[in-house]
Amino acid sequence: MDLTLFYNALSFGELSVRSLVAVFALIVITLCFVRATLARNSSYRSSPPGPSGLPFIGNVFDIPQERPWVAYRDLAETYGDVIAVKALGQTLVVLNSMSATVDLLEKRSAMYSDRPVSVVSQMIGWTRNLAFKQYGDDWRAIRRMLWQHIQPGVVAKYQPVQRRGAVTLLKHLSEDSSNLDEQIKSSYCKILLNVTYGLRFDHADTPRYIEILSQLESALAEAFQPGAFLVEFIPWLRHVPQWFPGAGWQQKVLRWKRQLDSLVEEPYQAANEAMRRGEAEQSMLSEAMDSIGREKDPSRAEYANRLIKEATSSAFHGNVLLNLAAILHAFVCAIVLNPEVQIRAQEELDRVVGCDRLPEHSDRPSLPYVEAILKETYRWHNPVPLGVAHRCSEDNVYRGWKMPKGAAVMFNVWAMLQDPEVFSEPEVFRPERFLEDGKLNLNMMQPEILTFGVGRRVCPGKHFADDSLFISIACILHVFTITKALDALGAPIPVKAEITPGILSFLKQFDCSIRPRSTAHEALVQEA
Numbered sequence: 265m266d267l268t269l270f271y272n273a274l275s276f277g278e279l280s281v282r283s284l285v286a287v288f289a290l291i292v293i294t295l296c297f298v299r300a301t302l303a304r305n306s307s308y309r310s311s312p313p314g315p316s317g318l319p320f321i322g323n324v325f326d327i328p329q330e331r332p333w334v335a336y337r338d339l340a341e342t343y344g345d346v347i348a349v350k351a352l353g354q355t356l357v358v359l360n361s362m363s364a365t366v367d368l369l370e371k372r373s374a375m376y377s378d379r380p381v382s383v384v385s386q387m388i389g390w391t392r393n394l395a396f397k398q399y400g401d402d403w404r405a406i407r408r409m410l411w412q413h414i415q416p417g418v419v420a421k422y423q424p425v426q427r428r429g430a431v432t433l434l435k436h437l438s439e440d441s442s443n444l445d446e447q448i449k450s451s452y453c454k455i456l457l458n459v460t461y462g463l464r465f466d467h468a469d470t471p472r473y474i475e476i477l478s479q480l481e482s483a484l485a486e487a488f489q490p491g492a493f494l495v496e497f498i499p500w501l502r503h504v505p506q507w508f509p510g511a512g513w514q515q516k517v518l519r520w521k522r523q524l525d526s527l528v529e530e531p532y533q534a535a536n537e538a539m540r541r542g543e544a545e546q547s548m549l550s551e552a553m554d555s556i557g558r559e560k561d562p563s564r565a566e567y568a569n570r571l572i573k574e575a576t577s578s579a580f581h582g583n584v585l586l587n588l589a590a591i592l593h594a595f596v597c598a599i600v601l602n603p604e605v606q607i608r609a610q611e612e613l614d615r616v617v618g619c620d621r622l623p624e625h626s627d628r629p630s631l632p633y634v635e636a637i638l639k640e641t642y643r644w645h646n647p648v649p650l651g652v653a654h655r656c657s658e659d660n661v662y663r664g665w666k667m668p669k670g671a672a673v674m675f676n677v678w679a680m681l682q683d684p685e686v687f688s689e690p691e692v693f694r695p696e697r698f699l700e701d702g703k704l705n706l707n708m709m710q711p712e713i714l715t716f717g718v719g720r721r722v723c724p725g726k727h728f729a730d731d732s733l734f735i736s737i738a739c740i741l742h743v744f745t746i747t748k749a750l751d752a753l754g755a756p757i758p759v760k761a762e763i764t765p766g767i768l769s770f771l772k773q774f775d776c777s778i779r780p781r782s783t784a785h786e787a788l789v790q791e792a
């Protein structure tokens with residue numbers, strides 16, 4: 265999933281007020297909050313500790329836009345694992361330890377499972393996605409429907425499609441590995457279109473959907489930048505007509521809305537047409553349609569249709585594809601930087617799988633080192649370093665602090681997965697940390713319990729994602745040798761694991777060479 269929400273953006277970086285109008289509006293808003301702030305003064309004193317900040321605007325200038333998760337970890341060293349920062353009357357609580365995360369998001373999940381509201385999200389229509397929905401009946405119904413299709417007991421049925429996607433990626437990479445990021449996205453897009461909508465791998469619109477998803481990736485980054493949209497502070501601005509001076513932002517929001525509409529509507533329509541022609545493969549959509557096929561009451565059928573549409577599109581768009589792609593991309597980067605890991609993995613694959621076939625999901629229990637590489641990738645590079653913001657829906661007391669209703673709550677996944685007390689030399693990519701005597705060491709903290717979120721909003725696609733990433737990683741390691749690319753003079757081009765700016769964390773593009781290990785391995789790809 266995916267997104268990250270307005271309140272992620274409200275991680276209170278330097279508020280980039282871009283114009284005099286914005287500055288003026290900000291002053292007006294802060295004055296409007298004076299009374300409320302004073303009224304809440306007593307609760308402020310008892311809320312979790314954090315930097316004091318400026319009067320009324322709070323900590324707006326305390327947290328940088330770049331890598332705010334590092335700033336929160338540093339604040340936790342001063343104030344303790346639970347910190348609160350405030351801006352413009354809003355409270356953001358950041359949990360920097362596993363114990364606080366479990367205490368609040370899991371043990372008190374009835375109170376900590378809502379999402380903060382974002383006006384821009386509503387305008388774009390992101391609220392059709394499960395990840396953006398408020399906690400309530402609609403969320404519950406859609407989540408239940410999606411869960412039926414991707415819960416642990418049934419998710420293995422998608423393994424053949426995931427392996428087909430991995431093989432498609434191998435074929436593309438053996439022809440041209442220069443655009444790694446695009447190839448990875450294309451492979452996961454095909455898998456997701458097939459399992460959610462039953463669309464074939466060669467569906468003509470796949471490249472266009474990838475293009476729209478990439479554009480929406482930038483939209484996510486921009487929409488949630490602090491101060492980027494004044495409407496988040498003054499919601500009535502959404503009613504200002506587009507022609508009004510200064511309302512040009514609405515054009516942008518409208519463009520994103522159209523793009524998202526395409527992504528929600530077009531695969532759904534294409535799938536329905538394919539089903540009518542009898543050309544669609546079995547999918548979440550076709551199974552869900554079968555189950556409501558006998559519904560006679562038109563209003564109930566209409567309601568069920570909307571649930572199906574929103575459940576399937578939640579498994580396709582949002583950050584689902586971007587998260588999968590980000591993790592596989594990080595894995596390739598880690599291998600380029602750590603050639604000894606590749607050698608050890610290939611020894612294991614040669615011993616278990618041999619040279620005359622590609623890996624299968626059924627090999628997984630016999631490939632602990634490859635498994636450890638996946639775990640270490642989850643730990644080493646997490647695309648959602650602050651999780652997805654939850655919202656506290658009732659006043660409650662934790663460790664003597666008042667946790668106010670309406671506070672956004674984020675959990676610093678990055679800080680927990682980079683904690684040197686738990687993972688020695690956390691910046692080093694070392695799969696061995698998850699092994700003991702050649703077997704998985706289950707006494708180690710398992711990164712996936714944080715990577716996919718916590719509590720009732722935990723990622724429902726985590727088992728699907730984990731199966732899919734495992735087979736991709738096993739197949740790539742089995743077939744290719746990945747090294748640094750060489751420049752014109754034959755010298756290795758340096759690679760650095762740098763992240764893109766923004767509230768989501770993706771590794772920047774890097775050069776690398778991806779070549780078949782041998783003609784026998786190349787033949788495996790051609791024959792698959």
Ligand code: HEM
Nearest residue numbers: 265266394395578579587588652716717718721723725729
């Ligand atoms: C490596 C890939 C993935 C990562 C890192 C990831 C991560 C996450 C995270 C951190 C959340 C928020 C959890 C929280 O609020 O505490 C989430 C929610 C969600 N994810 Fe994933 N996810 C991935 C893949 C998938 C896949 C493959 C699917 C569907 C097939 C999926 C569907 C969803 C949905 C629908 C939600 C919203 C759940 C809700 O709010 O109730 N995700 N994901």
